[in-house]
Amino acid sequence: MAPAATTSSLPPDTRPLIISGPSGVGKGTLYNLLFARHPGTFVLSVSHTTRGPRQGEQDGVHYRFVTPESFEALVQKGGFLEHATFGGNRYGTPKSVVDEARAQDKVVVLDIEMEGVKQVKKTGVDARYVFIAPPSVEELERRLRGRGTEKEESIRKRLAQAGAELEYAKTPGVHDLVIVNDDLERAYKQLEEFVYKPAQ
Numbered sequence: 001m002a003p004a005a006t007t008s009s010l011p012p013d014t015r016p017l018i019i020s021g022p023s024g025v026g027k028g029t030l031y032n033l034l035f036a037r038h039p040g041t042f043v044l045s046v047s048h049t050t051r052g053p054r055q056g057e058q059d060g061v062h063y064r065f066v067t068p069e070s071f072e073a074l075v076q077k078g079g080f081l082e083h084a085t086f087g088g089n090r091y092g093t094p095k096s097v098v099d100e101a102r103a104q105d106k107v108v109v110l111d112i113e114m115e116g117v118k119q120v121k122k123t124g125v126d127a128r129y130v131f132i133a134p135p136s137v138e139e140l141e142r143r144l145r146g147r148g149t150e151k152e153e154s155i156r157k158r159l160a161q162a163g164a165e166l167e168y169a170k171t172p173g174v175h176d177l178v179i180v181n182d183d184l185e186r187a188y189k190q191l192e193e194f195v196y197k198p199a200q
């Protein structure tokens with residue numbers, strides 16, 4: 001058996017990797033493992049947002065903090081792969097992330113929700129799509145609560161949205177891979193195997 005790849009190495013298929021799934025399912029946990037086990041190989045897409053930075057958030061690291069005017073200007077130029085409004089603030093993934101990653105010889109990872117996935121698909125960008133599903137809705141709720149980052153109202157909203165995400169994920173051909181994140185290490189192996197499989 002070949003040893004697991006643990007060193008920096010670009011996968012054979014370097015297309016952008018789009019990771020979606022309900023809030024709290026473990027997307028961040030999984031791709032952060034991928035980043036940690038393959039240092040210097042991947043880059044997480046940094047979104048633009050019109051909201052102000054929270055404590056500890058750095059411009060260019062967590063988000064690019066931009067004015068509503070410059071956000072709108074980029075929308076008008078067709079400069080976003082996807083964008084949306086949440087809680088009165090705008091968020092979006094600029095198209096430039098794809099070229100920037102390529103220039104750095106890295107694979108860009110996009111962590112986006114269902115509406116974003118639909119928009120990226122419309123742009124025609126050639127990408128790979130992975131959906132992370134929870135073992136059950138009950139377990140998803142446990143994780144969201146266990147993370148301790150959300151207020152009750154936010155948990156309810158995220159669970160309601162999870163239903164729509166799971167339904168959309170059933171559409172044939174939308175995702176290249178669906179991973180049920182039950183046992184973390186098992187789910188991780190599935191992700192790593194997919195990411196490192198030979199380009200078709």
Ligand SMILES: Nc1ncnc2c1ncn2[C@@H]1O[C@H](COP(=O)(O)OP(=O)(O)OP(=O)(O)O)[C@@H](O)[C@H]1O
Nearest residue numbers: 022023024025026027028029143147181182183184
């Ligand atoms: N396989 C797993 N088994 C048990 N707990 C897990 C598993 N994967 C992740 N978790 C836990 O679930 C919680 C949510 O994980 P995480 O923050 O990675 O989710 P997410 O999908 O990135 O959420 P969001 O979209 O809101 O950012 C965390 O507390 C994490 O430690």
